[in-house]
Amino acid sequence: MNRDEALLREYYSSSPADITLDDVDVNHLPSHVSIIMDGNGRWAQARGLDRSKGHVAGVDALRETVTTSVRLGLDALSVYAFSTENWRRPQREVDLLMHLFATTLVKELPLFHQENVKLRFLGDLEALPKRTRDVFYQGLDETSDHTGMTFALAVNYGSRAEMVRAARLLAQEVSSGALSADDIDEAAVESRLYTAGLPDPELLIRTSGELRLSNYLLWQLAYTEFYVTDIMWPDFDRWEMLRAIRAFQSRNRRFGGVVNQ
Numbered sequence: 001m002n003r004d005e006a007l008l009r010e011y012y013s014s015s016p017a018d019i020t021l022d023d024v025d026v027n028h029l030p031s032h033v034s035i036i037m038d039g040n041g042r043w044a045q046a047r048g049l050d051r052s053k054g055h056v057a058g059v060d061a062l063r064e065t066v067t068t069s070v071r072l073g074l075d076a077l078s079v080y081a082f083s084t085e086n087w088r089r090p091q092r093e094v095d096l097l098m099h100l101f102a103t104t105l106v107k108e109l110p111l112f113h114q115e116n117v118k119l120r121f122l123g124d125l126e127a128l129p130k131r132t133r134d135v136f137y138q139g140l141d142e143t144s145d146h147t148g149m150t151f152a153l154a155v156n157y158g159s160r161a162e163m164v165r166a167a168r169l170l171a172q173e174v175s176s177g178a179l180s181a182d183d184i185d186e187a188a189v190e191s192r193l194y195t196a197g198l199p200d201p202e203l204l205i206r207t208s209g210e211l212r213l214s215n216y217l218l219w220q221l222a223y224t225e226f227y228v229t230d231i232m233w234p235d236f237d238r239w240e241m242l243r244a245i246r247a248f249q250s251r252n253r254r255f256g257g258v259v260n261q
């Protein structure tokens, strides 16, 4: 992926004490970073604010993270914004999140145009309120010929539901005679997941210290390196992204094999 080295240097000037851009090898970055954005509510509560303020602050952190990912030259960034389980939250919070998704997307479309970012959604969009869904489809349409980083937003996403959907699609193709059961292999399953065509994430970041996958990309994360930070999502910034990448680069990825035999 292309990147502007001068712009990246400038973006990462004024380092905090513990990390600089030189602490990572920019020629060996993970091509796809995925993030479970967690801790908005606790961030707000710790400040005596309503949970909704945490989500609003979370949008700012997400904007910075999209910019960071573009500056670094990642191929793809994906984020878990709303799970199939999140419908259980109080209606007021669900409504706010749906509203925030729509307004943020409209507001950020110029950024996606400017940075050549291609939008994707992971999840079942049909269950979303019409306004949110319409804005999402508009975003897909308007960025469909962009050739830069892919930004995938998981909304009404659940990994088990995604796999059930893939199984159903395959079963339908087998029963219609379009596919033979013997032809079902990993590639066949993969191409029926919401992430079809996206490389698997190489790095998964989860904020707020929780050590769970929460029904997120269970298939796609098979060989992914995890980085968990205690930072709450609204406090996630370009420096925390560098710390995650530094940790990633210090690991020895074997994909089930052995190295240095």
Ligand code: FPP
Binding pocket: 037, 038, 039, 040, 041, 042, 043, 055, 056, 058, 059, 062, 080, 081, 082, 086, 097, 100, 101, 104, 105, 153, 208, 233
């Ligand atoms: C987790 O915090 C965050 C969410 C469920 C929603 C993520 C939404 C945003 C970051 C807002 C903007 C997103 C877009 C795509 C515009 P939590 O509420 O689970 O926090 P808690 O664990 O502290 O309760």
